[in-house]
Every structure is written in C-alpha cells, then in structure tokens.
Amino acid sequence: MKSLEETDALLKEANLKLTPTRRRILKVFRKYPFALSYNDINDSVKEKLDKVTIYRTLKTFEEKGIIHQVLDTSSQVKYALCNSSCSKHEHQDAHIHFKCTSCHQTYCIEDREIPSVPLPKGFTEVHSSMLVEGICKDCNELALL
Ligand SMILES: [Zn+2]
Numbered sequence: 001m002k003s004l005e006e007t008d009a010l011l012k013e014a015n016l017k018l019t020p021t022r023r024r025i026l027k028v029f030r031k032y033p034f035a036l037s038y039n040d041i042n043d044s045v046k047e048k049l050d051k052v053t054i055y056r057t058l059k060t061f062e063e064k065g066i067i068h069q070v071l072d073t074s075s076q077v078k079y080a081l082c083n084s085s086c087s088k089h090e091h092q093d094a095h096i097h098f099k100c101t102s103c104h105q106t107y108c109i110e111d112r113e114i115p116s117v118p119l120p121k122g123f124t125e126v127h128s129s130m131l132v133e134g135i136c137k138d139c140n141e142l143a144l145l
C-alpha cells in the first residue's frame, strides 16, 4: 500500500528505525487532516500503546522534524505533520493554524505565513504562532447542504 511506503520513507529520511509503534503513530497522523492530541492518538491506534511510549514517540518525531506542536485553545498539546522542508536541524512551520469552532479541529494552513510583528525595543523573537478561529471548509460545506 502506498501510504505505508510513504510512512516508512518519512521514518527513513529522519534516520529512525521502522518500529511498529512509530509506524502506527505516524499512520494515525497521515489519516487525519488536522492536528492530534495525545488522546486523539490513543483513541485511534488499534492496539493500545502505553502512555510513555506515545509521548516518547511524539517527542522523537518532533525532534526529527516530522511533526510540530500546534497551539490552540484546547488544554491539550496537539501535533501535526510537518511539510517536507522541516528537518531534524530546523522546523520551518511558520504557518498559521486554524481552529474550527464547529468541529473543534485545528488545521495547518501551510500556504499562509505568520505575519511578522515589529517588537518593541529590547524584545527578541524566538518563536511566534498564530491561531485563527472560525468555521472550516468542511463545516461550511455541510452548512450549505
Ligand atoms: Zn516542522
């Protein structure tokens, strides 16, 4: 199946061993178009994995440039797949995130960059994120039916 090959390719590219756990968690990310929390992943993997394993895998994926943190207004940290320009050296996820107030999912809007904000004297930017809330495409389409 093509998607499995792509999952393996992502792991190989990051110099990670193709373990069943990593494959399984990465498959979950590839299945959904929106950011996932620990709970979402835990609910989606067929055979249960322990909590520490999931957290450790997420941390490894983040360090290797496979996923990035998505800050939204929910109390849980969410992660989304990076695009191919991220690597273990540097993440390139300067895009906005969009949280749907109807389905409560948060999407990466990869072709919309975070506008740069001029900071007051004495402040240095390290990282910035931007969350836009509203109604997503799917929910808007549903509303029209
Ligand atoms: Zn990234």
Ligand SMILES: [Zn+2]
Residues within 6 Å of the ligand: 100, 101, 102, 103, 104, 105, 135, 136, 137, 138, 139, 140
């Ligand atoms: Zn929605």
Ligand SMILES: [Zn+2]
Residues within 6 Å of the ligand: 068, 070, 080, 093, 095, 096, 097, 107, 108, 109
């Ligand atoms: Zn994103």
